[in-house]
Amino acid sequence: xxxxxxxxxxxxxxxxxxxxxxxxxxxxxxxxxxxxxxxxxxxxxxxxxxxxxxxxxxxxxxxxxxxxxxxxxxxxxxxxxxxxxxxxxxxxxxxxxxxxxxxxxxxxxxxxxxxxxxxxxxxxxxxxxxxxxxxxxxxxxxxxxxxxxxxxxxxxxxxxxxxxxxxxxxxxxxxxxxxxxxxxxxxxxxxxxxxxxx
Amino acid sequence: xxxxxxxxxxxxxxxxxxxxxxxxxxxxxxxxxxxxxxxxxxxxxxxxxxxxxxxxxxxxxxxxxxxxxxxxxxxxxxxxxxxxxxxxxxxxxxxxxxxxxxxxxxxxxxxxxxxxxxxxxxxxxxxxxxxxxxxxxxxxxxxxxxxxxxxxxxxxxxxxxxxxxxxxxxxxxxxxxxxxxxxxxxxxxxxxxxxxxxxxxxxxxxxxxxxxxxxxxxxxxxxxxxxxxxxxxxxxxxxxxxxxxxxxxxxxxxxxxxxxxxxxxxxxxxxxxxxxxxxxxxxxxxxxxxxxxxxxxxxxxxxxxxxxxxxxxxxxxxxxxxxxxxxxxxxxxxxxxxxxxxxxxxxxxxxxxxxxxxxxxxxxxxxxxxxxxxxxxxxxxxxxxxxxxxxxxxxxxxxxxxxxxxxxxxxxxxxxxxxxxxxxxxxxxxxxxxxxxxxxxxxxxxxxxxxxxxxxxxxxxxxxxxxxxxx
Numbered sequence: 001x002x003x004x005x006x007x008x009x010x011x012x013x014x015x016x017x018x019x020x021x022x023x024x025x026x027x028x029x030x031x032x033x034x035x036x037x038x039x040x041x042x043x044x045x046x047x048x049x050x051x052x053x054x055x056x057x058x059x060x061x062x063x064x065x066x067x068x069x070x071x072x073x074x075x076x077x078x079x080x081x082x083x084x085x086x087x088x089x090x091x092x093x094x095x096x097x098x099x100x101x102x103x104x105x106x107x108x109x110x111x112x113x114x115x116x117x118x119x120x121x122x123x124x125x126x127x128x129x130x131x132x133x134x135x136x137x138x139x140x141x142x143x144x145x146x147x148x149x150x151x152x153x154x155x156x157x158x159x160x161x162x163x164x165x166x167x168x169x170x171x172x173x174x175x176x177x178x179x180x181x182x183x184x185x186x187x188x189x190x191x192x193x194x195x196x197x198x
Numbered sequence: 199x200x201x202x203x204x205x206x207x208x209x210x211x212x213x214x215x216x217x218x219x220x221x222x223x224x225x226x227x228x229x230x231x232x233x234x235x236x237x238x239x240x241x242x243x244x245x246x247x248x249x250x251x252x253x254x255x256x257x258x259x260x261x262x263x264x265x266x267x268x269x270x271x272x273x274x275x276x277x278x279x280x281x282x283x284x285x286x287x288x289x290x291x292x293x294x295x296x297x298x299x300x301x302x303x304x305x306x307x308x309x310x311x312x313x314x315x316x317x318x319x320x321x322x323x324x325x326x327x328x329x330x331x332x333x334x335x336x337x338x339x340x341x342x343x344x345x346x347x348x349x350x351x352x353x354x355x356x357x358x359x360x361x362x363x364x365x366x367x368x369x370x371x372x373x374x375x376x377x378x379x380x381x382x383x384x385x386x387x388x389x390x391x392x393x394x395x396x397x398x399x400x401x402x403x404x405x406x407x408x409x410x411x412x413x414x415x416x417x418x419x420x421x422x423x424x425x426x427x428x429x430x431x432x433x434x435x436x437x438x439x440x441x442x443x444x445x446x447x448x449x450x451x452x453x454x455x456x457x458x459x460x461x462x463x464x465x466x467x468x469x470x471x472x473x474x475x476x477x478x479x480x481x482x483x484x485x486x487x488x489x490x491x492x493x494x495x496x497x498x499x500x501x502x503x504x505x506x507x508x509x510x511x512x513x514x515x516x517x518x519x520x521x522x523x524x525x526x527x528x529x530x531x532x533x534x535x536x537x538x539x540x541x542x543x544x545x546x547x548x549x550x551x552x553x554x555x556x557x558x559x560x561x562x563x564x565x566x567x568x569x570x571x572x573x574x575x576x577x578x579x580x581x582x583x584x585x586x587x588x589x590x591x592x593x594x595x596x597x598x599x600x601x602x603x604x605x606x607x608x609x610x611x612x613x614x615x616x617x618x619x620x621x622x623x624x625x626x627x628x629x630x631x632x633x634x635x636x637x638x639x640x641x642x643x644x645x646x647x648x649x650x651x652x653x654x655x656x657x658x659x660x661x662x663x664x665x666x667x668x669x
Contacts, residue, residue, distance in 0.1 A: 017520050018395050018495050022634040027613045031263065031280035033237035033287050045636045050622065074516055076396035079429060079495075080634060082235065082331040084347035105399050105431055106331060110347035163363065165220045176349075177246075180357045183215055183223050187251075187359055190214045190225055 001115045003173030007096050008142045009069035011133055012059055019073055020080035021107060025089040027081075038085055039092025060093070069096040070141065072133065074126075076100075077118075078107025087111045097143050099150070101126040112166050113176060119143060119150065125158045132156060145170060201470040203367050204436055205402045208342040208467075212325050214359060221361040227324040229354045230310045231258040231297065233288040234615070235329030239352035240291040252358045253296040257319060260285050260301050261309045263615050266578050266605035274302065274606065277617030295355075308581020308607045311335040311549040315419065316583050318448025322437040322464040327354055332549045332631065333432075334425040338418035339445075340437035340467035342402070345426060365431045366476040368401040372409040374483035379665035381559070382417035383551060383629065383648035385409065385481070386424040387489035387499045392479060395497040398430030401477065404469060405435050409483035415444040416553040423550045424631050427496040436468030488664055490536055491633050491646040493524035498633075500536060502651065502663050508532035527635050528643050529623075536661050539645075543626040544575045544656040545638070546649055547605075548612035551629035552580025554587050556649045561593045563653035563667045564600040570659025575602035576618065578610040602656065614639045627655040 029041045047058050054061045071090065077100035078086055087110050090098065097117040111118045121129065132153045133139070142151040145167060150158045162170075169176060202210070209224075216222040229252075236258075243250070250256060263281035265274040276282050285302065292299040300306045306313055311332050314320040320336045326343035327333060329351045336343035346360065353360055370389055403425050410418070418435050425433025442461060445451045452460040487501035498521075500507070506525065509532060512518040525532065530539070546552075546560045557579060569575045577597045579585040585607055588594060594604045611618040612630035620626055620642025629652050633644035645661065654664035 015516075016523070017516050020495065020632075020634045022632065022637050026636055026640070027615050028640075030234050030615065031278070031284050033284055034241070035238055045640055050641070076399065076429065079395055080331065080426075080632065082329055082345035082347055084235070084238075084329075084349060102396055102399060104396075105429060106345055106347060106426075110349065113347065113349040163219075163221075165361075176361050177242075177353050177356060180223065180353055180359055180361060183359070184357070186215045186223070187225070187357060191358075194225075 001173045001175045004170040006144045007069050011070045011072050012065045012068045013072050015074050017074035018076045021086040024086040035088045038089035042089040042093045071098045073100045079104035082106045084110045087114045087116045119160045201473040203469040203473045221363045223359050224362040228326045229256045230328035233284045234262045235348050237287045238348050242352040248356045250295040250355045256297045258299045262609045264608040266608050266610045309549045312580035318451035322467040331426040335419050335423040337422040337434035344432040365402045368477040369475040370405050370479045371407040372481045373407040376483045379668050380486050381648040382420040384489040386421045390428045390497045391499040393428040395495045396429045398428035403430045403433040416555045437464050494635050506530045506534045539661045541655045542624040544652050545611040545628040547578030548630035550631045557588045559649040560653040561596045565596045567657045569601040569656045575656045578605045579607050581607050627652045
């Protein structure tokens with residue numbers, strides 16, 4: 001996993017509530033056995049017409065989306081299924097952080113495990129960010145994980161919470177499996193204990 | 199010992215270790231695997247040179263991409279090469295890592311959340327995970343069961359453990375006797391309507407109350423199954439004699455002396471009297487009607503005699519925008535009654551409502567009746583065992599005589615990966631769990647409801663109150 005420290009980028013605005021993982025990556029694209037190439041089908045049913053041509057009205061097809069690292073969404077982003085293809089598709093497109101006022105539980109965990117930063121801000125802050133970015137759409141914002149802040153247009157700053165463990169993993173780019181494997185002996189002891197209890 | 203909820207008892211018993219400021223290392227008793235969310239996890243093991251730590255606590259099946267139709271040659275007709283390749287990959291992975299697989303042509307194949315309980319693998323007090331959000335189903339057995347992503351599938355394969363932050367608890371108390379024609383599906387749709395699709399985020403639900411205790415295990419599974427649709431990490435129901443009766447004699451359930459020992463432990467798998475929850479919701483079962491969704495998430499539901507909400511009545515601007523977007527997708531008018539809405543397809547099946555009692559409910563309405571002209575009706579049993587039992591009771595004949603299709607087991611049109619899908623613009627009444635845009639096929643429009651309501655729509659060709667068909 002690549003470390004996440006600080007990014008500076010324009011923001012793609014998709015302020016819709018309850019965007020489910022079926023919208024992020026429809027089920028018909030889950031037949032892959034690897035993680036590559038999912039970015040092309042990110043938001044496929046909103047992004048392409050029935051004949052496969054891009055829908056020019058959809059925000060990802062607008063020139064400003066090219067190269068953007070940050071997506072701004074509404075409440076409960078990533079609700080629905082457990083498919084990790086959702087963060088894989090978002091990262092495949094190029095996103096490194098998602099700003100939302102809340103996230104689906106499984107999506108949130110999946111994102112962290114891939115180095116995709118879920119930036120959870122309270123409703124007031126969310127509204128302020130939306131207003132500022134609507135007013136200054138081309139502005140670049142900076143997301144700094146170390147200080148847990150978002151630098152916004154007009155000199156504004158917003159803070160976001162993240163638990164210490166996830167933050168440390170993201171900053172170092174460590175994946176959790178290595179950490180879990182370091183407890184092998186304790187896991188063996190636990191297994192012996194439950195075997196006796198049976 | 200402080201008073202503890204059911205969730206807290208199971209959690210406490212499974213924490214292997216917890217370092218300061220870190221998530222708990224939680225031990226997993228049963229890991230269920232299917233073809234869609236596992237290939238990258240097995241590849242991860244290979245890349246690191248790791249083995250599956252406990253293949254004896256791991257069980258795989260094939261359900262999402264499996265065809266439910268056979269071709270003229272009598273063999274399953276796959277949707278495409280990709281489905282075949284993904285299924286072959288699981289077969290190869292299970293063989294290489296020594297995992298039991300209930301695969302194609304196996305007499306116990308079926309939807310992962312149907313076969314776990316059916317085989318007696320799912321037991322009270324267990325922690326159960328699967329790379330599938332509807333793993334919450336198994337909570338009906340007083341287990342802590344939840345969906346995980348593919349990275350976590352790899353974690354469990356390698357270590358039999360997961361890193362977990364302790365969720366909060368929420369009691370959902372449903373008291374009273376359910377009126378005739380109102381089912382477990384209607385209870386859970388009413389609950390999600392109340393909480394909203396994000397209301398459960400960060401919580402584990404425990405369903406309590408006299409209405410829940412009166413349900414059989416299949417109905418309890420329907421309730422727990424859709425906990426994730428409220429955003430909850432898991433849903434659970436305390437164990438009782440109904441639980442034990444269901445499990446007795448199941449293939450992987452403990453036998454003889456071990457059964458007695460297990461029973462003594464399982465009887466404690468309930469919340470202590472007076473244990474407190476972080477949040478409580480209450481619902482009066484006597485006031486419930488059959489529910490149906492009108493929108494594009496499972497929280498957008500109304501009683502069947504209700505009408506489509508009007509965006510002008512909604513004050514919150516984001517909620518209003520969501521409602522407008524949903525109605526535009528669904529092609530419904532504000533204020534329109536749900537009754538009488540035309541329907542093109544009916545789907546009866548899925549891990550929510552693909553069990554024997556669901557088939558029986560559908561058959562109760564379809565018996566001696568015909569599906570409406572031009573209507574396509576798919577009845578898909580959740581497992582080979584459900585199929586055998588249904589056929590032994592003659593339910594397949596009832597469905598076929600009515601003009602419905604009786605298919606092979608699988609997830610089918612719930613997720614539309616196997617070729618069973620809606621055409622753009624079609625309306626379906628579906629007993630599945632998600633009405634998201636395009637969930638049942640690109641451009642398809644889904645109304646979620648119970649097997650009674652779905653079967654009634656099949657006969658009428660439109661949304662009708664199923665109670666008019668029930669004596």
